[in-house]
Amino acid sequence: MALNHVSATVNGDRVEFLCETGHTLLEALRDELRLTGTKEGCGTGDCGACSVIVDGRLLCSCLMLAVEAEGKSIQTIEGMATGESLHPLQRKFIEHAALQCGICTPGILIAARSLLERNQNPTESEVRYWLAGNLCRCTGYHKIVEAVLDAAREMRGG
Amino acid sequence: MRYEAPKTLEEAIALLSGANGQARVLAGGTDLLIQMRSGRADPGLLVDIKAIPEMKSIVADAGSYRIGAAVTCMELIENEAFAQGWPGIVDGVSLIGSIQVKGRATIGGNLCNASPAADSVPALIAAGAVVCIVGPQGRREALVEEFVSGPGKTSLANGELVASFLLPRRAPHSGDAYLRFTPRTEMDIAVVGAAVNLTLDDKGICSRARVSLGAVAARALLVPEAAAALIGTRVDEAALERLAAAASAACRPIDDKRGTKDFRIKVAGVMARRAAGIATERARRRN
């Protein structure tokens, strides 16, 4: 079977990979590019563990074909920190113990960052509804919401 | 399986017609990819229509709108002018899955997937939206309520695809709303969906109304009897009671893993009532 050749930008770096037509972006990230920070929890867009940003848009990489990534700019969890500095959300998650097993954490951080880029001062309810697409089974969401609100506060300069 | 990304409608039509029924349109992919994964869909050709300008644009023209079929839910929600004019349609679109899913899912895809529970459809029907279809035989139009014939079935012939939706100008004092019932606050398929679109005259009396129900029959229903309960009234308690009864009476639901017949019949009335209340509030606030 002929493979497709895709060129894209991932976390600021130009990348190229081969993939079957039926492969998802999630499979390409994990298996071709070996960026395993993005996780598969369900493969059907119901859990958000595979969340990435494509051309500025938050989406589930399990619901996008790898071939559609041609020419696009993709951001994954691996690109969230800048050099040695963690993003405020990443720091706050550790400080607030907003992760336990950590499997949902990359997806939630990507989704939360997307929220804070659009809305610098979300309410508790806005945070919960924005993150409704990211399942967590360990924390009960409590410390996650606290961490996001605290990161927002810090990013506003408060 | 092949993948093509045509840049024009003509190219897309040619690809679809030439594939002998083996091609599927790829818009957001939020339904198609799941069907491919489970083996329910096994297309030989994917036609990605997201590079076609007419499919991606939102054009306002003296109060009416033409919305490309490949406009995503998030793009529609973020269009402030549209959200002002048609909050009920935006209500429905906002409920199509998570933020992630809405970042990809399109209103064209939501309609053409033809799930009886599709969240965008009842409000489009209540709005009197028209689908613009293109194909090898040229262009044609259809009312949204006549476009879907059953679960997974539309009136699209081989080679045809939905290009855009047309929404008419709003009369003054008009409002629409969509509500649905789900077990959780988010992330569920609607057990019952109800949309109400109405217009009040200068005296606050309902002069026009359209009511549509989703997830209670093989396809979303337009319920004239429910609308009739509101027309000529001030949308008072008695009118809302009659509306709820008419909505429940119109249901032809099934028992499935998401809800029972009885439950859907009951709750259809409740949702229709509450949606009518919101639509009326919005109509009163709008000039």
Next chain:
Amino acid sequence: MSTMLKYQEKELKIVGTRPLRPDGVDKVTGRARFGADYNLPGQLIGKVLRSPHAHARIKAIDTSAARVLPGVKAVVTRDDFAEMPDEYAAVGEMMINFRDVTRNMMAREKALYDGHPVAAVAATSESVAREALALIKVEYEVLPHVIDVVEAMQPGAPLLHEDQYTLGVKPKPDHPSNVAKRLEFGRGDVVAGFKEADLIVEREFNTKPVHQGYIEPQACLASYSEDGQAELWTSTQGHFVFRAQCAKVLQMDVSKIRVTPTEIGGGFGGKNNIYNEALAIALSRKSHRPVKMVMTREEVFRATGPTSGANVKVRIGCTRDGKITAAEAELNFQAGAFPGSPVAQASMCAFTRYDLANVRVVGNDVTVNRPKVAAYRAPGAPIAVFGVESVIDEMAKKLGIDPIEFRLKNAAREGTQTYYGPKLGPIGYVQTLEQARAHPHYSAPLGPNQGRGIATGFWFNIGNETTCSLNLQEDGSLTLVLGTVDVAGGSRAAMAMMVAEELGIDYESVSAIVGDTSTLGFNFLTAGSRSTFASGMACVIASRQVIEKLRQRAAKIREVPLEAVAWKDGHARPAGGDVAQFAPMSLAEIAKMAGKTGGAIAGHAEINAQGAGPGFGVHIVDVEVDRQTGSISILRYTVVQDVGKAIHPAYVEGQLQGGAVQGIGWALNEEYVYGDDGVLQNPGFLDYRVPVASDVPFIDTVIVEVPNPNHPYGVRGCGEVPIIAPMAAIANAVENAIGLRLCEQPLSPPRVLKAIDDAAAAKG
């Protein structure tokens, strides 16, 4: 050294504070490696063919076409695995039989559930593997199936195992049955007790099976070498137990398998058993290449062990002042395809919160055509307690007694004799009840259609075999090698904190990792809320060994007698009084000279930790019921729990909050839905509805600390208690809101609405 270190009250510097966990940065950057994140060069992808039938005899399996498909390197079926004898082993708080382990891993005579593995392949890519599965021909003789537990218990029900005669019944029955075992616990005389009662309440409850819902599907990578050694990386709660199970079913020496536990994306008891691991090793053995097997979400639901669905009957009698005189329960639990539901644990937890003279609990373990049940956080207890705490609530209401007051009147305390054996030691049940009553939540005002409910939970917690090794590096830092898998991410921190506390050094000087099976002696699974208790105990023992050696080295270096040397604040110091004086030595100084003074300094522990302290909790919940749709909203939730000692309070809070939200999901929306054909209809997160962030409020927590006298820091396990009370608490809150008692789980909107409408019809 003794395996029981008694609690010692002392001033603490590190234990009880909230330092940052050591694995945090890797987890927020995506660097941490979970099961599916491991890859080896040349690896094959393994996939499993599963029965589409709930119950069928497997007449023949033809793999010939699959074996010759280009890209397929190995195929295995039941013929590749040995018959196993009847032999039991402990897995978490539950037991397994190896005869069933091998059959659950790969069907032999029959397929016993939709999803039961029938064959497996290893191929060069996922798509080739899937193609190969489609080429395997299986001849099934479809049989009638049974899923509902009450139906399965009836004579004449379809029989899963023709040779299964109910254990625990005398004389032995002459007909086989789906009831694998009947057990009974009790004390006193319930007949006499009920005679003394002024009020008797009897209710029947039914619950559906629910899944642990871990977000990470099972994933493993196996590499078998021609010299008979295998390496296995897998997402597991217990790598030593997995090694033992794999060795047994593959007939290999335990020492030939080296298991590395990857980071685990949630387990909650569901990753206490092997599923694909032995298949991956067998495929690797046959193909001579590494084999990676990752389950899809559908496979997780169709084939891994959820908890039991159950039928529960409860009957309690009390005096008009609210003193319980007799309590009885019958618990009928689904075991799934093979015996071994948590009905025993459920039986023991049902009434243990109360000091009762007359109790009788009968439990039935029932095989049905569903996946074999696995542990789920306090296995069995939430189900039994749903029934018991609902009935207690009903009794309190009928007598006009405050629900907390009623429970205080009957509360178990230190010295209470349980009905299943031991006497309770020092416990914090009364304290949690009093703190709940004093909490502002308990007296906050409620609006229309709103109600408040409380319920309480108890779990034994366990200790078990635990090992660790503590090595002092030449620069004075320490590496702690743990044998207990760190499932929730707080363990490594908590253990490092206890070591730092013992040695009187900075927390940052201790680096904690989880070692693979070749680095330590046998360690039991991370289950039973045992990790902080047992592994903590082992770490303290190892720390004290290190301190002994440090003292000896300091004495040697300073040339003073050993009795002159005390260890304080991370230094060897003069012991005070009449003893010889000398210049103190820091840990780092002694470490630097370790080689010259005898060799590297280390401590270790291999214990079977005894004396785990039981935990008690009280939950308060406010709900609002939409009377027109039956929808229940959770408005406010408070968890009060005795944890003995919170080593790291933030992670203890996390356990309380996480367990409560799992319980909320269990109460409101989660259930397995089967069709008439016995096939699972909702094998995905769309229709298997776990709570999302917008479904729940903040969960307030109150940590009560009644030290466990059998742990140096007073630790009791805390992870399981929080899931026990929510179902009953919510049912009680709904009753408080709309005056209707719901006895069917989940409390889904159609059920609630039907109850409301039926009640209105009865009135009108």
